[in-house]
Amino acid sequence: MKVKRNKIFTGTPWEPKVGYARAVQVGDVVHVSGTTGTDPSGKVLAPGDAYAQTVQTIRNIENALKRLGLGLENVVRTRIYLTQIDRWEEVAKAHVEFFGEIHPATSLIGVARLVDPEMLVEIEAEAVA
Numbered sequence: 804m805k806v807k808r809n810k811i812f813t814g815t816p817w818e819p820k821v822g823y824a825r826a827v828q829v830g831d832v833v834h835v836s837g838t839t840g841t842d843p844s845g846k847v848l849a850p851g852d853a854y855a856q857t858v859q860t861i862r863n864i865e866n867a868l869k870r871l872g873l874g875l876e877n878v879v880r881t882r883i884y885l886t887q888i889d890r891w892e893e894v895a896k897a898h899v900e901f902f903g904e905i906h907p908a909t910s911l912i913g914v915a916r917l918v919d920p921e922m923l924v925e926i927e928a929e930a931v932a
Contacts, residue, residue: 811870813863815845817918826867828932833871835928837884838863839917847921853890856924857883857897864928865901875901877930881909884925888913894924 810824818825826835840848840856841863849855865875881902885894891911898909907928917925 809871811867813867814843815841817845825863826871828871831932833868833873833877833930833932835864835867835930837925837927838867839919839922839925841922847919850921851923853885853887853893853923854897856922857894857926858900860924860926861897861901864926868928868930871932873930873932876905877932878902878905878907878928879931880929881907882927883909883911884914884917884927885911886914886916886923890923 806829809828811826812818813825823836825838826833838860840859842848847856848859861875864878868874868877881898883894883898885891894911902909917923
């Protein structure tokens with residue numbers, strides 16, 4: 804049985820290279836792929852600044868959700884991957900600015916590195932319509 808999916812693509816170079824969509828909606832559930840602090844061309848913004856990258860990452864997630872008629876208030880879970888775990892408070896500051904009243908379930912995970920060495924933060928999100 805083929806699952807009916809509504810897919811959102813942003814046009815970054817990573818999507819066709821890896822073969823994924825930025826967001827996939829199946830029924831009322833939306834899965835947002837690991838998202839980083841990049842511009843539409845895939846260029847990493849704010850190299851070295853974990854806070855600014857987190858802000859941009861969340862804005863990128865928000866833009867994908869908007870294309871599905873949703874917003875950050877629909878997010879029920881985030882998973883945050885950070886290459887420098889000692890900088891978790893910078894990431895947490897940005898996360899609480901966007902999600903402080905929403906309170907999604909979350910995980911903050913230290914990783915060795917991301918696909919581009921300038922990327923410090925990657926966030927996955929799940930939302931419900």
